[in-house]
Amino acid sequence: MIVPYSHVLLLSALLFVVGMLCAVGRRNLIMILLGLEVMLNAGAIAFVGAALRWQQIEGQTVVIFVLAIAAAEVSIGLALIVWAYRRTESLDPERLQDLDTAEPL
Amino acid sequence: MTIYALLFYLLAAVILVSTAIAVTRRNLVHAAIFLVASFFASALLFYLLGAPLLAMLEIIVYVGAIMVLFLFVIMMLKEKPASNRPAARGRKLWTATLGLIYLLAVILLVFATGPRGQTPLTPAVASPAAFGRYLFQGHWLGIEIASLLLLIALIGVLHLGHTAARRTAAGIEEEK
Numbered sequence: 251m252i253v254p255y256s257h258v259l260l261l262s263a264l265l266f267v268v269g270m271l272c273a274v275g276r277r278n279l280i281m282i283l284l285g286l287e288v289m290l291n292a293g294a295i296a297f298v299g300a301a302l303r304w305q306q307i308e309g310q311t312v313v314i315f316v317l318a319i320a321a322a323e324v325s326i327g328l329a330l331i332v333w334a335y336r337r338t339e340s341l342d343p344e345r346l347q348d349l350d351t352a353e354p355l
Numbered sequence: 356m357t358i359y360a361l362l363f364y365l366l367a368a369v370i371l372v373s374t375a376i377a378v379t380r381r382n383l384v385h386a387a388i389f390l391v392a393s394f395f396a397s398a399l400l401f402y403l404l405g406a407p408l409l410a411m412l413e414i415i416v417y418v419g420a421i422m423v424l425f426l427f428v429i430m431m432l433k434e435k436p437a438s439n440r441p442a443a444r445g446r447k448l449w450t451a452t453l454g455l456i457y458l459l460a461v462i463l464l465v466f467a468t469g470p471r472g473q474t475p476l477t478p479a480v481a482s483p484a485a486f487g488r489y490l491f492q493g494h495w496l497g498i499e500i501a502s503l504l505l506l507i508a509l510i511g512v513l514h515l516g517h518t519a520a521r522r523t524a525a526g527i528e529e530e531k
């Protein structure tokens with residue numbers, strides 16, 4: 251026997267909180283994206299645990315889609331970060347606060 | 356406590372500690388490497404929870420593609436040291452408070468489910484062949500949509516990179 255499912259959920263929730271604190275409390279665009287990745291991983295852990303808890307393979311199929319979505323999101327997010335860096339010469343999200351009258355994308 | 360439970364708690368500790376260290380690093384490369392360690396432990400956790408294909412996919416996709424992409428971009432963008440200041444005191448207080456409230460809510464929910472949530476998980480393994488068959492028989496539409504999504508992401512990234520490169524090349528020519 252492995253652990254009760256509530257322990258898996260607790261691990262997933264703690265990991266989610268760590269990711270959330272990183273995404274909300276860091277003033278760096280790349281750290282925000284890393285926090286997002288940690289949160290997605292926490293969700294994946296919860297789903298795999300759920301698949302084992304109810305002995306259905308459905309939970310693992312959700313994790314496949316989470317992986318694909320995370321990959322797409324990270325690639326576009328990093329492309330946007332590179333764009334923002336080329337505009338403001340820094341990775342500070344506070345530099346991106348103002349709408350200015352420069353040329354559009 | 357069986358060996359599986361011991362392994363689970365060990366992996367959980369590794370995941371949480373390495374992620375907590377990763378989000379507090381000032382150096383971005385260090386943060387990415389600690390996150391790689393966390394994802395490796397998470398892949399082992401998937402293997403323990405009966406998903407060997409997902410464990411391998413996590414290492415190949417999450418660590419091998421996503422984190423490597425992060426490292427490319429981190430090393431490509433030279434960041435001025437002044438712009439990596441920590442957050443202000445007020446914001447730190449807010450995030451800590453919200454995190455604590457969320458944590459309390461989660462602990463309450465997890466342990467309020469009663470005895471049904473406390474039954475130990477029975478070990479089982481989803482063989483990759485069976486998993487693949489189920490995925491492509493029942494969820495083939497989702498797979499097609501996911502591949503379409505990846506195609507859209509690819510086109511978007513190509514467009515963003517092309518325009519940015521053209522813009523910086525034009526900027527360099529203007530300076531000359």
